[in-house]
Amino acid sequence: MNVGEILEWAVKKLEEPRSSVGSGRVNLAVLDAEVLLCEVLGKDKAWLYANKQGAINNKQRFKYKRFIRRRNKGEPVAYIVGHKEFYGLDFIVNKNVLVPRPETELLVEETIKKCQGSKGPESKISKIIEIGTGSGCVIISIIKNQLAKSKIKYIATDISNEALEVAKQNAEKHGVKNRIRFIRSDLLENKEILDPGFRRDDKWILVANLPYLDIGMKNLLDSSEVRGLKFEPSIALYGGQDGLNVYGRLLKQIKNLKNKPKYFLFEIGHNQVEILSKFMKDLGFKDFEFKKDLAGRDRVGIIKL
Numbered sequence: 001m002n003v004g005e006i007l008e009w010a011v012k013k014l015e016e017p018r019s020s021v022g023s024g025r026v027n028l029a030v031l032d033a034e035v036l037l038c039e040v041l042g043k044d045k046a047w048l049y050a051n052k053q054g055a056i057n058n059k060q061r062f063k064y065k066r067f068i069r070r071r072n073k074g075e076p077v078a079y080i081v082g083h084k085e086f087y088g089l090d091f092i093v094n095k096n097v098l099v100p101r102p103e104t105e106l107l108v109e110e111t112i113k114k115c116q117g118s119k120g121p122e123s124k125i126s127k128i129i130e131i132g133t134g135s136g137c138v139i140i141s142i143i144k145n146q147l148a149k150s151k152i153k154y155i156a157t158d159i160s161n162e163a164l165e166v167a168k169q170n171a172e173k174h175g176v177k178n179r180i181r182f183i184r185s186d187l188l189e190n191k192e193i194l195d196p197g198f199r200r201d202d203k204w205i206l207v208a209n210l211p212y213l214d215i216g217m218k219n220l221l222d223s224s225e226v227r228g229l230k231f232e233p234s235i236a237l238y239g240g241q242d243g244l245n246v247y248g249r250l251l252k253q254i255k256n257l258k259n260k261p262k263y264f265l266f267e268i269g270h271n272q273v274e275i276l277s278k279f280m281k282d283l284g285f286k287d288f289e290f291k292k293d294l295a296g297r298d299r300v301g302i303i304k305l
Contacts, residue, residue: 001056001061002052002053002054002055002056003037003041003048003051003052003053003054003055003056004052004053006037006056006061006064007033007034007037007048007052010029010033010036010037010064010068011027011029011030011033013068013072014028014029014032014033014068014071014072015029016072032071032077033068034048035077035081036064036067036068036071036077036080036081037064039067039080039081040060040063040064040067041056041060067080067081074227074228074230074231075228075231076099076228076231076232078093078099078100079093079094079095079099079231082094084099084100085100086100086102086104086105086137086141087105087108087137087141087145088141088145089137089140089141089144089174091135091136091137091140091170091173092135092166092169092170092173093135093166094166095231095232095233096160096162096163096165096166096233097134097135097163097166097167097233097236098134098135098232098233098236098237099228099232100135100137102294103267103293103294103295103297103299104137104138104209104267105141106267106291106293106294106299106300107138107207107209107265107266107267107299107300108138108141108142108145110265110291110300110302111128111138111142111205111207111265112142112145114205114262114263114265114302115128115150115152115205124203125152125203125204125205125262126151126152126153126202126203126204127152127153127154127155127202127204127205128142128152128153128154128155128204128205128207129154129155129156129157129193129204129205129206129207129261130154130155130156130157130206130207130208131157131185131187131188131206131207131208131210131250132157132158132159132208132209132210132211132236133156133157133158133163133164133167133182134158134163134166134167134209134236135163135166135167135170136156136166136167136168136170136171136180137170138207138209139154139156139167139180139207140167140170140171140174140176140180142154142207143176143179143180144174144176153181154179154180154181155180155181155182155183155193156180156181156182156183157182157183157184157185157187157190157193158184158185159184159185159186159187159235160184160233160235160236161184163233163236164182164184167180167182168182187246187249187250187253188250188253188254188257189253194257194259202259203262204261204262205261205262205263205264205265206254206261206263206264206265207264207265207266208247208250208264208265208266208267209266209267210239210246210247210250210266210267211235211236211237211238211239211243211246212239212243212244212246212247212267212268212269212272213229213237213238213239213243213269214238214239214240214241214242214243215238215240215241215243216241217229217237217238242272242275243269243272244272244275244276244279247266247268247276248279251279251280251283251285252283254303254305255283255284255285260305261305262304262305263302263303263304263305264301264302264303264305265300265301265302266300266301267299267300267301268290268298268299268300268301270297270298270299272298273290273298273301276301280303285303285305287303287304287305288301288302288303288304289301289302290302
């Protein structure tokens with residue numbers, strides 16, 4: 001088999017369990033087959049297109065076929081290759097962390113805007129704390145894309161030690177490990193997050209992308225659209241019956257803080273605005289808004305405190 005032939009074989013195999021070709025839709029089987037072959041060969045897509053007659057050795061062929069079998073079972077491509085691009089950066093990922101999603105980039109953008117919008121010494125942001133950092137893609141992207149020269153201090157937390165190890169690896173990979181303090185914590189319960197060294201006049205931002213899928217989604221994991229979720233850590237995906245149990249706990253913790261953040265920015269499900277708005281109003285939060293992602297769906301909530 002040459003490059004062109006094994007690509008054709010892979011596409012047919014990947015199309016068997018899913019109808020990825022539709023009117024006006026990109027053939028996802030082709031994209032997956034190309035990405036996986038690029039990883040095996042250590043080449044880019046331009047090379048694949050220019051070398052369809054190129055040879056592929058036995059070791060490469062066997063590795064590629066293993067990759068295709070894994071993908072055929074629904075395993076996300078990012079887990080198979082061990083990395084994923086997010087906000088222009090490449091992040092290490094494994095089954096201990098969620099695969100970074102393009103829609104989460106909005107959370108990075110809005111956080112950076114809030115920092116850049118602070119004017120004067122009395123309102124300058126001094127800290128950014130991320131709850132549930134996972135792979136670290138959000139906080140690392142914030143540092144690397146605008147705020148690298150700032151004196152802002154960064155804290156990243158997660159309930160999972162395994163996730164924190166991945167985040168540390170990514171921070172080291174991108175040269176920012178010395179900028180971030182990593183703390184294991186269930187939301188804000190670990191007192192090390194806010195004390196010691198947290199002055200009463202500190203202006204800080206809290207960022208979170210916490211579990212927000214309702215538990216009923218687990219019953220849909222055999223569908224082609226979401227079957228990849230069964231490979232991702234449940235603790236990072238599901239937030240109870242309405243998906244908002246974890247956010248509910250965190251919002252109550254924020255309400256009880258003596259030194260509240262200036263802003264709390266968080267990712268949500270696109271259908272949760274109404275129930276979240278009511279919950280936040282009931283807790284006494286008045287100044288909040290929701291931002292839409294590129295698909296026009298509500299994706300990021302912002303509370304000003």
